[in-house]
Amino acid sequence: MKLLECKNLSKHYGKKEVLKNIDLVIPNGKIIGLLGKNGTGKTTLIKLINDLLTPDSGEILINNKKIGIESKNAISYLPERTYLDKSMKVGDTLKYFETFYENFDMKKAKKLIKALGLEENIKISKMSKGMQEKLQLILVMSRKADLYILDEPLGGIDPATRDYILDTILTNFKEGASIIISTHLISDIERILDEVIFIDDGKIVLTSDCDELRNKENGSIDDIFRRMFNVK
Numbered sequence: 001m002k003l004l005e006c007k008n009l010s011k012h013y014g015k016k017e018v019l020k021n022i023d024l025v026i027p028n029g030k031i032i033g034l035l036g037k038n039g040t041g042k043t044t045l046i047k048l049i050n051d052l053l054t055p056d057s058g059e060i061l062i063n064n065k066k067i068g069i070e071s072k073n074a075i076s077y078l079p080e081r082t083y084l085d086k087s088m089k090v091g092d093t094l095k096y097f098e099t100f101y102e103n104f105d106m107k108k109a110k111k112l113i114k115a116l117g118l119e120e121n122i123k124i125s126k127m128s129k130g131m132q133e134k135l136q137l138i139l140v141m142s143r144k145a146d147l148y149i150l151d152e153p154l155g156g157i158d159p160a161t162r163d164y165i166l167d168t169i170l171t172n173f174k175e176g177a178s179i180i181i182s183t184h185l186i187s188d189i190e191r192i193l194d195e196v197i198f199i200d201d202g203k204i205v206l207t208s209d210c211d212e213l214r215n216k217e218n219g220s221i222d223d224i225f226r227r228m229f230n231v232k
Contacts, residue, residue, distance in 0.1 A: 003028045003178050009058035018044045020202040026178055031192055034182040036199035042182045046151055050077045076145035080152045082132050084124050091120035097139050109142035129156040141172040148179040162188050187222040
């Protein structure tokens with residue numbers, strides 16, 4: 001079944017064409033890496049799927065319906081930059097999400113807060129960047145969504161904590177849902193990926209099952225990406 005479908009999707013910023021006739025299908029029950037160098041269109045595509053930008057042409061369907069109010073409930077989105085109200089305490093933020101999203105699981109959120117070493121009574125302004133990113137991840141993964149979109153979820157997380165964060169992602173999304181992870185830390189996340197999408201210059205240049213791609217190209221996803229895009 002098609003969970004997400006992008007048809008002939010294009011987006012311009014002024015005269016610059018950022019996305020060029022993107023066709024993409026995301027099925028249920030997959031963890032997918034959206035991979036590309038900076039400035040190749042990854043975040044623009046993510047914002048279009050989340051209805052934060054409007055495409056110049058093409059359409060996006062979630063569960064065979066055009067994006068709108070219903071799709072906002074189906075998608076749980078972790079942006080690259082923090083959006084938290086730093087005057088609030090952690091516990092207040094949990095309550096806010098519970099009020100705002102009917103699919104927010106407070107019991108799971110409280111469990112994750114404890115597991116990741118956070119405290120409900122601490123002000124967000126007193127938390128480090130890494131702690132704030134953990135909180136945002138908890139808020140996103142505590143929703144019972146159909147599609148989780150994570151834009152650089154490990155950016156401010158120290159290397160020692162990354163495996164724990166990945167395991168948190170793996171064990172805390174709704175059964176049958178899919179996850180799209182956009183990251184430059186490919187070697188850190190590739191063990192959890194089922195499929196990859198390589199994007200370059202606003203175009204999808206490769207989509208593949210991870211195991212098939214490793215066998216075909218005789219290397220890790222990170223190695224293959226570096227060879228394709230001449231990344232040192």
